[in-house]
């Protein structure tokens with residue numbers, strides 16, 4: 001009885017004793033460690049013997065869970081720490097894991113950590129560690145995990161590293177190691193991960209003793225200057241799941257024996273080497289294929305027993321850009337987990353079996369530029385996850401199966417340069433299809449009109465076939481960037497929007513086609529001069545636009561009346577001014593009437609010009625359609641915009657908001673918007689002023705994109721959103737409204753406008769993410785307006801003849817860039833203007849990646865204004881469109 005009472009007492013005594021002793025002995029090394037470290041984010045603030053927090057509860061510390069408490073792990077990842085790694089932590093007798101990854105330690109490999117007697121894991125990944133690996137690395141013989149990846153470690157791997165026999169993970173990836181890798185791996189019997197990737201200065205054969213690592217699961221040797229052959233010994237890697245030998249200089253064949261052992265592979269990548277020959281017989285002949293082998297008949301002789309279970313886990317198979325030949329491993333096409341097959345740019349032969357339908361996870365197939373000869377399998381349309389199927393430059397023949405585009409996520413199909421025949425099936429299911437190329441086959445029949453119903457189809461290349469009939473009117477529904485039907489046997493009238501420039505239309509080689517700009521004008525067309533015809537049409541469209549505009553104004557008026565009535569009854573207004581504006585919400589609301597409204601308003605709401613009691617003029621943008629941001633978040637976002645200070649960005653002076661409207665108050669500039677100016681019939685500015693405006697706008701955008709933190713996208717650049725001060729210095733307004741109204745509301749507002757807007761980049765239709773390149777496209781459109789003196793959009797209906805189309809068409813037809821330049825500008829400026837025209841064409845390139853960055857544009861424009869003369873410029877507009885993706 002007495003014993004049971006005393007026992008807990010003793011226990012608690014010992015507990016206190018141990019806690020105290022360990023506190024004093026283990027906190028000190030930590031405090032010493034801290035003293036040598038620079039800690040800009042003050043992450044180690046809890047590390048203090050006065051904080052009252054037990055050191056086991058300090059940031060990054062883990063102790064044993066049962067007394068005696070003792071530190072086992074120190075994890076100080078991603079804290080921007082720099083300074084010195086003090087050896088004091090080796091006074092922690094039980095420290096097992098040390099993770100200092102993603103910091104800024106700038107020193108040689110800290111050998112003194114080998115004094116830490118219990119240390120098993122050392123992670124110094126992504127620091128600034130430099131210098132060579134010293135021979136004394138052998139002192140780390142107790143380590144199981146050594147991660148020095150993403151540092152600046154250089155020189156040769158020393159032979160002494162072979163002493164680290166307990167290693168399970170050895171990672172020297174992304175360093176500057178050089179020379180040849182010695183055969184030091186034979187004794188790493190525990191090794192699970194070996195990563196020597198991305199060491200571009202290595203010049204080495206692949207050490208064959210790696211093949212003895214029977215426990216190796218991941219072997220990553222990509223991009224590291226390995227040459228020579230893949231060692232036969234790799235057959236010993238029975239449990240390998242990831243093999244990456246890509247982007248080296250490997251030669252020879254893939255060892256015949258390899259296939260047998262790589263049963264557990266998930267990812268196999270030997271792409272971008274100089275490998276040759278045929279693939280090992282029977283590699284990846286999974287169980288599923290045994291039945292099918294009877295009719296695909298690719299096996300000679302018996303199938304080895306031990307290959308039956310192979311590759312059942314394989315997800316990625318990448319062998320592209322080598323010199324492989326022979327039959328492509330047929331079993332791959334029906335593996336249950338395969339997601340990615342890339343084998344382009346080899347000389348593989350063989351077929352794609354119908355059993356492809358069993359590859360239920362397959363997402364991407366790229367086998368362009370090989371020698372496959374077969375029909376396109378029916379199975380293709382049954383794989384519901386497939387989004388890319390690219391098999392150009394092969395020998396595929398026969399008809400396209402009617403279901404070939406049935407995958408609901410299919411977005412890229414390239415079957416160009418094959419021998420397909422028959423008709424193009426109606427395409428209805430692939431609603432995500434962005435690019436379809438069937439060029440250079442022997443397809444016949446008509447272009448299916450159902451193509452016009454595919455909502456995001458952007459690139460369509462049907463050139464060099466034997467298609468007949470007329471071009472379906474329905475294709476006008478598409479926002480095409482490229483439309484190529486050249487060299488077929490099409491006939492009849494070309495739908496208007498397909499001939500008017502953008503999309504880049506390639507129509508030649510169809511003698512039966514007629515329309516403006518083509519050799520044949522259509523018979524019922526009035527024998528008029530072609531530009532006259534266009535301008536009549538433009539006039540008609542303008543008058544429609546006016547009518548629509550007037551209607552909008554009327555509707556707007558009614559709505560405003562209604563909403564202001566409602567607001568004065570129930571709105572609670574909150575205002576934040578960033579400038580001393582003496583104005584109340586009431587003044588603002590009262591000031592907003594039809595008289596003060598500028599234009600008919602954009603997608604987000606109207607702009608009003610309000611005269612403050614002080615006599616100052618401000619522009620007030622009224623946003624009515626916005627998401628449900630909290631008042632606090634809203635304030636933070638608008639503050640972000642208001643803090644911008646750049647001579648080419650309009651100041652946000654303040655805002656006020658209620659539950660159903662936000663008023664954004666901008667500085668107002670004397671001369672109004674560039675858009676208004678261009679619109680005037682008497683628009684006339686000398687080129688030097690126009691160039692200055694262009695440079696200013698470009699500088700404002702560069703600032704938003706690159707210099708301001710956070711980086712911003714404008715997302716709504718157009719000449720109406722560029723204000724001009726008394727000296728014609730431009731200022732951007734309406735920028736980054738997405739941050740205020742929220743992405744969803746922004747998108748839906750833009751969608752209502754963008755269907756017509758020619759400022760919107762073509763990829764906007766299918767790309768979910770807004771990019772700098774989209775801003776750059778819009779800038780290019782503004783630059784074209786400055787160059788041509790024309791408004792970007794002459795009409796607001798879907799048929800508008802936009803400026804990009806107009807310019808490209810003009811240059812294409814007449815081959816004379818001079819003709820697009822504003823005739824009201826003096827001839828003396830022509831050379832500079834042609835230079836700017838080339839910049840504008842690059843900015844409005846259909847391919848986003850071909851557009852220059854905004855800072856490149858600034859430099860190019862500035863160099864124009866300083867250069868007196870330029871050499872004659874060649875325009876290669878059609879070249880820009882020659883590659884579909």
Ligand SMILES: *[C@@H]1O[C@H](CO)[C@@H](O)[C@H](O)[C@H]1NC(C)=O
Pocket residue numbers: 028031049050
């Ligand atoms: C706190 O730590 C410092 C440095 O180790 C030591 O000089 C000081 O006496 C300690 N203070 C207390 C209250 O333990």
Ligand SMILES: *[C@@H]1O[C@H](CO)[C@@H](O)[C@H](O)[C@H]1NC(C)=O
Pocket residue numbers: 053054056057
């Ligand atoms: C660490 O903090 C937890 C929760 O605050 C507490 O329960 C625990 O007792 C502390 N450990 C030590 C050793 O002080």
Ligand SMILES: *[C@@H]1O[C@H](CO)[C@@H](O)[C@H](O)[C@H]1NC(C)=O
Pocket residue numbers: 040041080
């Ligand atoms: C951390 O360091 C990086 C690189 O020096 C720097 O960009 C980042 O702003 C730093 N973070 C903090 C919070 O100091």
Ligand SMILES: *[C@@H]1O[C@H](CO)[C@@H](O)[C@H](O)[C@H]1NC(C)=O
Pocket residue numbers: 064070093094
């Ligand atoms: C911690 O280290 C001490 C001293 O080496 C040792 O006696 C003790 O057993 C270790 N504790 C644990 C939990 O490993």
Ligand SMILES: *[C@@H]1O[C@H](CO)[C@@H](O)[C@H](O)[C@H]1NC(C)=O
Pocket residue numbers: 077099101102123124125145146147169171
């Ligand atoms: C080391 O830390 C980095 C950064 O957190 C992590 O990505 C990596 O997996 C770690 N290394 C090991 C071997 O766990």
Ligand SMILES: *[C@@H]1O[C@H](CO)[C@@H](O)[C@H](O)[C@H]1NC(C)=O
Pocket residue numbers: 162163183184185186187
């Ligand atoms: C492997 O270990 C054995 C015995 O420990 C040693 O003799 C041999 O040199 C080691 N091999 C390598 C490549 O380090």
Ligand SMILES: *[C@@H]1O[C@H](CO)[C@@H](O)[C@H](O)[C@H]1NC(C)=O
Pocket residue numbers: 224225226247248249
């Ligand atoms: C391959 O070798 C050639 C010359 O031998 C060299 O120029 C090239 O950089 C190497 N490529 C790689 C990826 O190491």
Ligand SMILES: *[C@@H]1O[C@H](CO)[C@@H](O)[C@H](O)[C@H]1NC(C)=O
Pocket residue numbers: 305306
């Ligand atoms: C090989 O296949 C035969 C017949 O299916 C089977 O009986 C045998 O167990 C298999 N051998 C191995 C090693 O799997």
Ligand SMILES: *[C@@H]1O[C@H](CO)[C@@H](O)[C@H](O)[C@H]1NC(C)=O
Pocket residue numbers: 441442443464465466
């Ligand atoms: C197109 O059809 C014509 C007549 O049927 C034939 O002579 C020609 O070879 C075909 N061209 C192609 C590319 O299939």
